[in-house]
Amino acid sequence: MRYRGDQRVRIAARLHEGHHRIPGYLKGKTGRVARVHGSFPNPETRAYGTDGLPRQPLYLVGFAQRDVWPDYRGPAGDRIYADVFEHWLEEA
Amino acid sequence: MHDRGGWPTQAPIDRSEHQLADWELLVDALVGALGRHGVMNVDELRRGIEGMPPDEYERASYYERWLYSVETVLIEKGVLAPRELDRRIGG
Numbered sequence: 001m002r003y004r005g006d007q008r009v010r011i012a013a014r015l016h017e018g019h020h021r022i023p024g025y026l027k028g029k030t031g032r033v034a035r036v037h038g039s040f041p042n043p044e045t046r047a048y049g050t051d052g053l054p055r056q057p058l059y060l061v062g063f064a065q066r067d068v069w070p071d072y073r074g075p076a077g078d079r080i081y082a083d084v085f086e087h088w089l090e091e092a
Numbered sequence: 093m094h095d096r097g098g099w100p101t102q103a104p105i106d107r108s109e110h111q112l113a114d115w116e117l118l119v120d121a122l123v124g125a126l127g128r129h130g131v132m133n134v135d136e137l138r139r140g141i142e143g144m145p146p147d148e149y150e151r152a153s154y155y156e157r158w159l160y161s162v163e164t165v166l167i168e169k170g171v172l173a174p175r176e177l178d179r180r181i182g183g
Contacts, residue, residue, distance in 0.1 A: 019135070019138070019139040019142065023095060023097045023098065024095045024098065025097055025098035043135040043138075044135075046133055046135040046136070047135040047136055047138065047139040048136070049132075049133075049136060049169070052135075069098075
């Protein structure tokens, strides 16, 4: 596991052809690791009929809603959480 | 059709429940059986749904999308021949 709880991370902004598991609205956004889930078969390769191995580390990452949606008008403390595989994360 | 999160819309969300038809229960069971027998997994199911032409995706109901994906992936794998299902149901 490259990242630990509460560490600041950024979602990679790279393009990706084919099935992938990162919402476009989070690309390039910075959040914090809320939980380290463990390692799981990679759904991005399983989607093409493989066994998804080697397992990939998966994290719960929290973002301030105001960082994700430029015109967000809710309370400043509102957060959005997403499960993100390690290969979509960068140090921030 | 894929990665729709965050798209702007004015349309209300349909939160109504509906009774599932028999064919919808069968599609659900079919996907479960294909998974348990190692023929097709849920990530392939999702890829097949995302790969639908946008107009067909918009027209299709939830389980129609599942069925579309099952047919697509099983044809990819050679389990079904192209248009085999249509022929069998006389389409």
